[in-house]
Amino acid sequence: MNGVRAIMAAADTAARWHAAQRRKGEAQEPYVNHLLEVAALIAEATEGLDPDLVIAGLLHDSVEDSGISASEIEARFGADVAALVMAVTDDKTLPKAERKWLQVVMAPKKDFRARMLKIADKTSNLRAMAASPPAGWSDERRRDYIAWARAVVDGARGVSPWLEGQFDQAAAEADTALAG
Numbered sequence: 001m002n003g004v005r006a007i008m009a010a011a012d013t014a015a016r017w018h019a020a021q022r023r024k025g026e027a028q029e030p031y032v033n034h035l036l037e038v039a040a041l042i043a044e045a046t047e048g049l050d051p052d053l054v055i056a057g058l059l060h061d062s063v064e065d066s067g068i069s070a071s072e073i074e075a076r077f078g079a080d081v082a083a084l085v086m087a088v089t090d091d092k093t094l095p096k097a098e099r100k101w102l103q104v105v106m107a108p109k110k111d112f113r114a115r116m117l118k119i120a121d122k123t124s125n126l127r128a129m130a131a132s133p134p135a136g137w138s139d140e141r142r143r144d145y146i147a148w149a150r151a152v153v154d155g156a157r158g159v160s161p162w163l164e165g166q167f168d169q170a171a172a173e174a175d176t177a178l179a180g
């Protein structure tokens with residue numbers, strides 16, 4: 001498949017795989033909004049030159065949240081996409097605190113494409129935290145989340161000044177929303 005066809009097949013697949021899922025924020029946006037935002041950030045950051053990474057952006061939460069297997073992703077979209085998705089997939093058999101700590105520790109060890117995917121994911125999450133924070137989250141919980149996202153991204157930096165700028169802006173907006 002060429003790049004455009006593969007990307008649209010992945011967007012269609014992602015929308016189906018996450019059809020029943022909503023974002024955590026008060027606005028309850030369809031989950032696919034997050035996946036499209038991450039993929040769009042990657043497409044910009046790579047100037048359209050890395051279709052597999054854009055596809056991985058669309059599918060990055062499918063193993064963790066929709067129970068899709070790496071082999072299914074590989075069969076449909078190839079080994080490169082499957083490896084990228086697995087590089088940003090947490091081991092859900094571990095306790096949540098350990099998974100969050102591992103993201104911080106492992107970020108610097110990932111290759112530059114996985115780091116780009118991480119930064120795009122955290123950028124989308126902090127934009128959402130600023131625009132529509134999860135109902136029921138205390139200020140302290142939001143503050144902890146923002147600090148954790150910054151710690152993960154600090155370990156992933158050095159891949160795209162533009163994308164890192166987008167993250168810094170999203171983090172600043174999330175801080176401002178908290179203060180306001």
Ligand code: ZN
Nearest residue numbers: 034060061121
């Ligand atoms: Zn995500």
